[in-house]
Amino acid sequence: MKAGKLFGAALFGLLFGFLLQKGGVAKFNVLIGALLLDDWTVVKVMMSAILVGMLGVFTLHWLGKVNLHINPTRIGANIVGGLIFGVGFALLAYCPGTGAAALGQGNWDAILGMLGLIAGSYLYAELSGWLTRTVETWGNKGKLMLPELFHLRRAPFIAGFAVFLILLLGVLKAFPR
Amino acid sequence: MLPQIAWAAAPAGTDPRAYSGPVWSPYIAGAGIGLLSWLTFYFSDKAIGASSFYASLAGLIGKVVAPRHTASLKYYRDNPPKLDWAIVFIAFTIAGSFLAAWTGGEITNQWLHPMWVARFGDSVALRAVVGFVGGILMAFGARLAGGCTSGHGISGTLQLSVGSWIAITSMFAGGIVSALLMWRV
Numbered sequence: 001m002k003a004g005k006l007f008g009a010a011l012f013g014l015l016f017g018f019l020l021q022k023g024g025v026a027k028f029n030v031l032i033g034a035l036l037l038d039d040w041t042v043v044k045v046m047m048s049a050i051l052v053g054m055l056g057v058f059t060l061h062w063l064g065k066v067n068l069h070i071n072p073t074r075i076g077a078n079i080v081g082g083l084i085f086g087v088g089f090a091l092l093a094y095c096p097g098t099g100a101a102a103l104g105q106g107n108w109d110a111i112l113g114m115l116g117l118i119a120g121s122y123l124y125a126e127l128s129g130w131l132t133r134t135v136e137t138w139g140n141k142g143k144l145m146l147p148e149l150f151h152l153r154r155a156p157f158i159a160g161f162a163v164f165l166i167l168l169l170g171v172l173k174a175f176p177r
Numbered sequence: 178m179l180p181q182i183a184w185a186a187a188p189a190g191t192d193p194r195a196y197s198g199p200v201w202s203p204y205i206a207g208a209g210i211g212l213l214s215w216l217t218f219y220f221s222d223k224a225i226g227a228s229s230f231y232a233s234l235a236g237l238i239g240k241v242v243a244p245r246h247t248a249s250l251k252y253y254r255d256n257p258p259k260l261d262w263a264i265v266f267i268a269f270t271i272a273g274s275f276l277a278a279w280t281g282g283e284i285t286n287q288w289l290h291p292m293w294v295a296r297f298g299d300s301v302a303l304r305a306v307v308g309f310v311g312g313i314l315m316a317f318g319a320r321l322a323g324g325c326t327s328g329h330g331i332s333g334t335l336q337l338s339v340g341s342w343i344a345i346t347s348m349f350a351g352g353i354v355s356a357l358l359m360w361r362v
Contacts, residue, residue: 001260008221009265015213016225016266017273022281023206024199026274028290033193035349035356041203046330048207049214053335056215069224071323071333073340081322082329082344084314086351090359091311093290095326096319097227099312100267104274106285109293112305114231116312121228121235123313124320128252131321146337161337169204177194 017101026101028109032093039177044169051165058158070145076138077131092116190295191360200281214332223262224336226328228319230267233258235316252320296360322347 001009023045024030033039060066089095092113094102099117102110124131147157187193199206210225217223236258239247247253278284288301297303319325322344324333330348333341 001262001265005221005262006265008217009223009262010269012213012217012221012225013266013269014273014276016210017270017275018277019206019209019213019273020270021274021277021283022199022201023203023210024201025203025206026278027196027199029193029196029292030199032292032356032360035352036187036193036360037353038187038193041199044203045207045210046326046334048204049210049331050335052208052211053214053331054211054337056211057218057335060215060219066218067222068336069218069222069332070336070338071329071340073338073343074323075340075343077321077323078329078340078344079347081318081320082347083318083351085318085322085325085344086348086353087355088311088314088316088318089326089348089352090355092308092315093311095227096231096315097267097270097325097327100227100230100270101274104271105278105283106275106287107290108286108288109290109301109304109308112308113312113315116309116314117228117231117316118235118238118312119309120313120316121232121320122239124317125232125235125239125247125250125252128250128320132251135321141339144339146339146342149339157337177198 016097017104020098020101021105025098026105026107028093028102028107031095031098032090033177035090040172040175041177044172047165047169047172051162051169054158054165055162058154062155070143073141073144074136074139075141077136080135088116088120187361188296191292193292195292200277200283210331211335214335221262223266224328224332225266226263226324226332227267227270228316228325228328229256229261229263231316232256232320233261233264318348318351 024041034042099110147154329341329344
């Protein structure tokens with residue numbers, strides 16, 4: 001890896017961890033609270049990130065300054081993988097990114113989760129040949145985006161979606177946590 | 178002010194809201210992460226993600242322990258394990274969180290959260306097993322789904338990927354049902 005790339009990864013990783021912790025989402029109770037529908041901090045952080053990120057990344061893409069990095073839509077794998085992920089999320093209470101942040105703030109139980117994440121990654125690799133021939137072929141739609149799904153042009157869809165997210169954040173503001 | 182959704186009264190000591198709140202507004206922190214994604218796209222040609230850190234680490238360990246077997250696996254043929262951007266990114270996420278907690282006086286230095294102790298007792302071994310199994314399921318699910326709560330939940334959703342919106346909805350559906358069963362039954 002080139003020095004510039006390495007420096008970028010280090011600096012941006014540092015900022016990511018800093019923001020996660022300051023936003024409160026490195027905390028055990030905040031993450032479990034999200035899954036118990038008691039604490040909306042996680043949703044507030046995510047929706048704010050999506051709103052700001054969407055507007056900037058698509059503007060930069062429109063200007064020809066960045067590439068998009070869209071994961072393919074595989075409906076079967078997205079649902080089955082997502083549900084399995086969710087069970088694991090409830091058991092550990094930290095997700096892969098917030099687990100790293102939880103460790104950084106001194107939640108030592110995150111270490112066991114991170115070891116599990118390494119083991120689970122290898123387990124997936126063991127079965128990856130079979131999974132790519134089966135589950136990952138179910139409902140394979142390629143790089144499908146929401147505007148195409150609704151047969152709308154990208155710019156007006158983004159404008160409308162931004163308004164929706166702002167309204168959603170306004171509703172979330174009524175929840176103290 | 179709207180009431181909080183309450184499925185059942187929280188058993189003693191397990192109310193997740195019993196804390197003083199995040200240091201920064203979650204809207205500010207979230208907007209900051211959105212801004213950060215502009216930077217990773219522009220300067221690194223990368224989307225923010227976390228789960229590939231663990232997949233790359235697992236591959237690097239596999240390469241040392243069982244090099245021929247690891248090289249034979251489809252996932253590692255397609256994604257040869259190496260010291261990549263994701264590994265450095267998440268390694269520094271740990272450091273960034275430490276800096277934030279340190280400057281905010283929020284270093285916890287604890288194995289078990291009081292909420293966990295109130296519900297499941299003070300056995301570190303139990304927490305270790307549950308956390309380890311949780312980690313295994315989460316990584317397996319993330320690889321199958323094609324990303325985690327960062328890669329799909331932030332980066333994919335902000336790029337309006339249909340699969341990312343399906344994945345993050347499924348993640349929370351699985352997580353909410355499991356958490357309610359663990360904590361509120």
